[in-house]
Amino acid sequence: MTEIPEDLQYTEAHEWLRRRADGLVEIGVTDHAQSALGDLVFVELPAVGRALRAGEACAVVESVKSASDVYAPLSGEVVEANAALEKTPETINQDPYRAGWMIRVRPSPQGETSPTLSAAQYRRLLDEQRR
């Protein structure tokens, strides 16, 4: 069964967002995404300091099946990237919502964000796609 934590926000492109107490937003790909991609063999992360525009491709996850872009769900600056993933991309398969986080972003003051979904809305989206 796909895991969808209640306390996160989601995008239609299967990214998750965690709004942290320190104001940073942590971003990764969902359990559904990692399961659909299969075993990951390569992860490319954006450079720390890069300014992201909401909706632009900011990372790549590659599995034995395919390579997919990860889209920035909001505008802001990359403050941290989970460099450990470059050596052990399988962490995303094993623990997509915790150890498998990809980047931490300081949202831009303009607050530009792609539309996000609640856990319930994201679950409905997956159910529709399974039909």
Added chain:
Amino acid sequence: MSPTEPTVFEIGAPGRGATDQWPEATPAEALDDLPAALLRGSRAALPEVGELDAVRHFTRLSQRNFCIDTQFYPLGSCTMKYNPKACHQYAMLPEFLARHPLAPDSSGQGVLACLYELQEILKAATGLAAVSLAPMAGAQGEFAGVSMIRAYHTSRGDHARDELIVSEAAHGTNPATASMCGYTVRELPVAEDGDADLEALRAAVGPRTAGIMLTNPSTLGVFERQIGEIERIVHAAGGLLYYDGANLNAILGRVRPGDMGFDVMHMNLHKTFATPHGGGGPGAGAVAVNARLEPFLPVPLVGRDGSAYRLLDERERPQSIGRLSAFAGNVGVLLRAYVYVRMLGRTGLRAVGEHATLNANYLLARLRAIGYEPAYPERRASHEFLITLRREARELEVTAMDVAKRLLDYGFHAPTTYFPLLVPECLLIEPTETESKATLDAFAEAMARILEEARREPQQLRSAPHSLPVQRLDDVRAAKQLDLTWQAPAAAPAPPSG
């Protein structure tokens, strides 16, 4: 057949080989002008085997291969059709084989006449104004095509166009080509019925649109029915239309990209025109353009003055995007395509498209009756079609990969798996026109038995293949720890004395 074949390094022994054909010694002065840093310090680790052992080794390896001459090969979007032997035979005539690429045009009128006629035939087949045979692969054809789009906008001083629209179902080469040519990719979503999302297209086009790259029929195995409207939207915005010819086989002789409004395209001669491929080529990615892009075609082109043929280069084609290789494309491949189109003629080429489509629709109907789920059940297949195993994955924990691997046990090459990714657990199946009904039926029967196995003994599928020299490979390890270099094993410890 033995389960493992040693590498060529492991079957020889030092000193074994055709040593009497070696040069007696390397004259020392031959190395005089090489910098010391470039000289090797130890002997190269070359295999040393007798000729017969080498012949047997490589023949055994070749017998383990799945290939179009031994097996049904329904690899979707790759068009693994039969390569008629006559094409090879004529391309191997010594007059073609022995011609030096730098020989003057006057001594190669025969080969130039063949290439000129191939250009003319491809013009007629695509409905476009001019053709260059220079690109040496499909991806290079794409690169040439999009470079011409860029050259066209630049020649008009239209420098604001920095975006290319690419369907989310596109071949991976499309966005890669766009990036290589300096464009930003805008992804065009696909609607539920498999056609493009026109609202999204209208929202995406504008003064930054350089063009759109489309495959029609698409990689979803359906014909884009709104192509007329797409053409109006993109052209009205000042963009050009690029046709990815990977799926041209489906429409050959029926619909021409030029008539659909495309400005530029590449053809995979190694797909549609039956030249050999797989294993990396050599390919041929001829490009065709309409009149407004003609000045930019890559050189050389083959021109004709009266009855004399000659290669046209940068001097006569000053606006050309230039050369893609040292010579004039993969001439040996082009000759095979030429023989193929001359053998088939206009009616034969039309029959290719019709039979490719008929075979795909027949196989789709059979697999559907067996219980497989078409990805687009409302749509007629083009030359290929998609089935999805999402239900089997959910209920039986059997994946598209498991079915693909099990097919190998039944003697069939697997279809394309997991492409396009927007259809979960998919197999993309393309039988091509050269398969008989008996072969299609045999494939359908194997698929029926596999579905039965999935229900009764799914482990048979999960651990397949069982009957091949190599069993299920660890794809993840192969991707992460690929090691293709043979190394001599450490010397065995000397046996204890005494």
